Amino acid sequence: MTSIDLSGKVALVSGVGDNLSFAWYIAKGLQAAGAKIVLACHPRVMGIVEGVLTRDVDRESRLLPDGSEFKPLKVLPCDASYDTMDDVPEAVRTNRRYAQFPEYSIKGTIDAVAAEFGGIDIMIHSMAFSPEITKPLIDTSRKAYHDAMGISSYSLISMVRAAAPHMANRPGGASVVGLTYVAGERVVPHYGGGMGTCKAALQMDAKQLSWFVGDKDIRVNLISAGPYASRAARAINKDFDKLITHAAEHSPLRRPIEPEEVANATLYLCSPLASAVTGQILYVDCGYNVMGT
DSSP, X not given: OXXXXXXXXXXXXXXXXXXXXXXXXXXXXXXXXXXXXXXXXXXXGHHHHHHHTTOGXXXXXXXXXXXXXXXXXEEXXXXXXXXXXXXXXXXXXXXXXXXXXXXXXXHHHHHHHHHHHSOOSEEEEOOOOXXXXXXXXXXOOHHHHHHHHIIIIIHHHHHHHHHHHHXXXXXXXXXXXXXXXXXXXXXXXXXXXXXXXXXXXXXXHHHHHXXXXXTTTEEEEEEEEOOOOOHHHHHHOTTHHHHHHHHHHHSTTOSOOOHHHHHHHHHHHHXXXXXXXXXXXXXXXXXXXXXXX
16 A cells, blocks of 8 residues: 655645644644644734644644644744745834744745755645635725735745745655635635635646746645635635535535545645646545536
């Protein structure tokens, strides 16, 4: 039986905000396969993440298949709005939620991981945000649209640019995996705030990035996950469960996805089994994307 062994690999997982997100399950899966895990979390949720990593009430969510617990080696603050600390406005620098951290830019975070661990083998991009996510696209302001695009799409470019020198020509190659959604290709009316457009941009950017870093033996792929009731998803639409039910009833497999299935697909893309796979979108949605309804 072929198994996935990522022993000794250094994995930087961005976007963990709680113990229900895809990023959380991906990080757990990577550790279970042997990888060394570093989490990059928004400064405003650092306390939440540190809590779920230590509280007894959350212990079950930390358990790995072998009975051990999920324990990242580092949890670092990272705000995808800023490529370097020079980009941070003074009002943000002095904000009480930020002032405690001397570094939280994309480049600074990635450089810190590479300096401590000698490089990066795996990088997970799981960041998406719009300040007007609950508004339909037609009512989204220009500023909110631009903010959403910068955080949700451009951040992948920024992360790959910063990480490329540290991921180049790693043993067995390196892998970048991001998360997208079918709204990047089809109309999902409730997915507002410009997020559908952000996902479309993310998908094209990932394909282009696969070319620009391919000569460094770095692969760039995306997973298009089916609807899943994370805390973030429920914030988009109070009736999100109806969307999950609809997708389950109309998917070829006639069921909703599980977050562990997204984690398993990520493990594949990060493993030698996917050594010739790059610039692709892997759908983990029980086949919903092939349907006309």
